[in-house]
Amino acid sequence: QTVVTQEPSFSVSPGGTVTLTCALSSGSVSTTYYPSWYQQTPGQAPRTLIYSTNTRSSGVPDRFSGSILGNKAALTITGAQADDESDYYCVLYMGSGDWVFGGGTKLTVL
Amino acid sequence: EVQLVESGGGLVQPGGSLRLSCAASGFTFSIYSMHWVRQAPGKGLVWVSHINNGGTTTTYADSVKGRFTISRDDARNTLYLQMNSLRAEDTAVYYCTRDRAYTFDSWGQGALVTVSS
Numbered sequence: 290q291t292v293v294t295q296e297p298s299f300s301v302s303p304g305g306t307v308t309l310t311c312a313l314s315s316g317s318v319s320t321t322y323y324p325s326w327y328q329q330t331p332g333q334a335p336r337t338l339i340y341s342t343n344t345r346s347s348g349v350p351d352r353f354s355g356s357i358l359g360n361k362a363a364l365t366i367t368g369a370q371a372d373d374e375s376d377y378y379c380v381l382y383m384g385s386g387d388w389v390f391g392g393g394t395k396l397t398v399l
Numbered sequence: 400e401v402q403l404v405e406s407g408g409g410l411v412q413p414g415g416s417l418r419l420s421c422a423a424s425g426f427t428f429s430i431y432s433m434h435w436v437r438q439a440p441g442k443g444l445v446w447v448s449h450i451n452n453g454g455t456t457t458t459y460a461d462s463v464k465g466r467f468t469i470s471r472d473d474a475r476n477t478l479y480l481q482m483n484s485l486r487a488e489d490t491a492v493y494y495c496t497r498d499r500a501y502t503f504d505s506w507g508q509g510a511l512v513t514v515s516s
Binding site: 323325327329334335336337340341344346376378380382385386387388389390391392393 | 434436443444446456458460494499500501502503504507508509
């Protein structure tokens with residue numbers, strides 16, 4: 290059973306930079322997993338931020354960026370704003386029509 | 400503008416059945432693969448099922464395999480999820496999503512399914 294792990298919580302100061310990560314229980318995350326990232330605020334549907342590792346979805350500001358850092362997928366927020374306070378989820382495509390979400394990271398901006 | 404509107408949620412007893420629908424508009428539905436993703440109250444997102452464009456290939460999470468069936472009607476621009484043998488742990492908001500490059504591209508607002516006696 291594949292497990293995708295994210296930091297449960299993270300805190301960043303307004304204007305600061307934060308990097309959230311997405312790891313596999315066994316093995317390294319690479320571009321072949323097509324990592325993607327989603328932002329969700331309470332009571333709302335998720336919003337797609339990043340797909341295919343580092344491609345921003347339409348309308349997403351360029352202070353959100355995706356990458357592979359070491360053996361993990363990463364989402365970096367540069368110049369954090371108050372309304373970035375949300376839950377962030379990554380997803381990895383495992384092949385053969387199987388997708389696995391990470392447990393999500395609750396980001397606090399304070 | 401891409402729109403996905405889920406319907407069919409509600410309260411159902413354990414062991415019961417429910418069918419969710421997702422009406423798509425603003426894009427050529429027939430050429431896109433589609434997914435269902437769910438979120439239990441206070442929990443994270445979980446991928447449930449995928450169907451390719453054309454409806455010839457379907458896949459499911461282990462937790463719903465054999466109980467849920469995904470299908471599509473391209474003439475009606477509608478995605479479906481037939482849910483049988485429902486359990487309390489299936490209680491969740493179910494989102495319809497469009498696939499793009501192995502990603503969940505656009506999302507509906509979700510339909511709440513509550514399984515309880």
